[in-house]
Amino acid sequence: MAVTALVGAQWGDEGKGKIIDILASKADVVVRSQGGNNAGHTVVVDGTTYKLHLIPSGILYDGTICVIGNGIVLDPKSLCSEMENIKANGKSFDGLRIDARAHVVLPYHIALDGLSEAHRGGSDIGTTKKGIGPCYMDKAERSGIRMCDFINPEIFAEKLKANVELKNKIITLIYGGEPLSYEEIYAEYVEYAKLLAPFVTDTSVLVYDAIKAGKNVLFEGAQGALLDIDLGTYPYVTSSHPTAGGFCIGTGIGPTLINECLGVCKSYTTRVGKGPFPTELDDEIGETIRQRGGEFGTTTGRARRTGWLDLVILRFAVRLNGLTSLAVNKLDTLSGLKELKVCVGYRKGNEVLRDFPVDIKELADCEPIYETLPGWDEDITGVRDYNDLPQNTKAYIDFIEKSLGVKVAMVGVGPARDQNLTR
Numbered sequence: 001m002a003v004t005a006l007v008g009a010q011w012g013d014e015g016k017g018k019i020i021d022i023l024a025s026k027a028d029v030v031v032r033s034q035g036g037n038n039a040g041h042t043v044v045v046d047g048t049t050y051k052l053h054l055i056p057s058g059i060l061y062d063g064t065i066c067v068i069g070n071g072i073v074l075d076p077k078s079l080c081s082e083m084e085n086i087k088a089n090g091k092s093f094d095g096l097r098i099d100a101r102a103h104v105v106l107p108y109h110i111a112l113d114g115l116s117e118a119h120r121g122g123s124d125i126g127t128t129k130k131g132i133g134p135c136y137m138d139k140a141e142r143s144g145i146r147m148c149d150f151i152n153p154e155i156f157a158e159k160l161k162a163n164v165e166l167k168n169k170i171i172t173l174i175y176g177g178e179p180l181s182y183e184e185i186y187a188e189y190v191e192y193a194k195l196l197a198p199f200v201t202d203t204s205v206l207v208y209d210a211i212k213a214g215k216n217v218l219f220e221g222a223q224g225a226l227l228d229i230d231l232g233t234y235p236y237v238t239s240s241h242p243t244a245g246g247f248c249i250g251t252g253i254g255p256t257l258i259n260e261c262l263g264v265c266k267s268y269t270t271r272v273g274k275g276p277f278p279t280e281l282d283d284e285i286g287e288t289i290r291q292r293g294g295e296f297g298t299t300t301g302r303a304r305r306t307g308w309l310d311l312v313i314l315r316f317a318v319r320l321n322g323l324t325s326l327a328v329n330k331l332d333t334l335s336g337l338k339e340l341k342v343c344v345g346y347r348k349g350n351e352v353l354r355d356f357p358v359d360i361k362e363l364a365d366c367e368p369i370y371e372t373l374p375g376w377d378e379d380i381t382g383v384r385d386y387n388d389l390p391q392n393t394k395a396y397i398d399f400i401e402k403s404l405g406v407k408v409a410m411v412g413v414g415p416a417r418d419q420n421l422t423r
Contacts, residue, residue, distance in 0.1 A: 008224030017041025033250030071250020126273025204252030
């Protein structure tokens with residue numbers, strides 16, 4: 001396995017959690033490098049479902065070191081709750097490590113996130129309202145509170161007081177909201193700091209040393225390539241870099257240290273929130289896919305928009321991340337559909353586009369160009385060998401592989417560990 005980066009190849013929610021869980025069984029170190037508790041991985045282990053938002057999925061394996069890198073924005077309340085849930089299910093979080101540089105999400109970030117979205121009205125972005133964007137704003141403005149500050153009571157008190165004073169002016173004078181209490185926030189959050197302090201360290205050294213020692217290291221991606229703050233469908237994006245390059249920035253390691261990059265996608269396309277979606281199915285087939293695939297957000301519970309597989313998006317993800325292989329999830333969701341459409345390009349007026357447009361206004365004007373493939377009726381959830389899949393299922397995978405020029409190394413036929421087939 002050596003050093004492998006795993007990224008979402010669509011708009012997130014591709015089923016990365018299961019693939020990460022499988023790869024984590026072979027990893028010595030699992031690293032998360034961007035985003036916050038606006039992301040979520042659902043992992044099913046021995047019949048128990050774990051919904052992980054901040055802690056890397058490797059936490060479910062004894063002896064695995066799980067790193068929350070410097071590029072993360074960390075909600076201490078959410079993390080402590082997640083740790084308690086893991087403990088309640090008989091698992092240990094002793095392997096958790098948190099980078100001292102990671103920025104802290106605080107109640108004023110969450111308040112500002114909700115107020116900002118409400119202020120936008122019908123032009124809202126559709127954030128999770130978890131305070132992620134405002135925390136990254138403070139990071140860029142250089143007024144943020146990092147974990148090294150957070151676990152020092154005196155420094156935390158000083159910085160928190162200054163920030164609450166300023167944020168309350170924005171909350172009350174600009175948005176007309178209710179002010180927050182510095183005393184209440186400090187009293188609650190200083191307790192979280194005590195719980196988290198033993199796990200805080202310089203994880204960039206830890207990860208580098210592990211790689212140099214020849215250990216297996218897995219970089220765990222959250223969200224997806226189309227949500228990248230620079231390269232995604234701006235402004236309907238996240239506030240960080242959920243692409244392969246983001247691992248270097250958010251972990252403090254050089255790009256030459258990563259050996260493989262695995263992209264994860266679904267056998268169809270989904271999207272949460274607003275923004276153009278060329279292959280969206282606002283019909284009975286779209287609803288069938290939504291219900292069969294359980295397309296409701298891990299973090300928010302929001303119904304996901306559904307559509308046919310879009311190879312323009314996947315070509316973009318291959319190029320952007322330098323993907324060396326692909327995992328295609330939820331093939332079982334398509335069982336029973338008579339025919340399957342696959343978007344191979346976009347038509348904009350008289351022009352045919354094969355590359356993903358930069359401008360979302362241009363994207364909104366694009367119509368998908370489809371090729372139609374035969375479906376399959378068989379229930380494939382019990383298949384455990386790729387060669388035993390129906391011929392039409394394998395033909396669907398072959399079509400994806402040939403169109404993208406990247407090997408499909410894994411396919412998923414259900415949510416459990418043993419429902420992932422390796423080619």
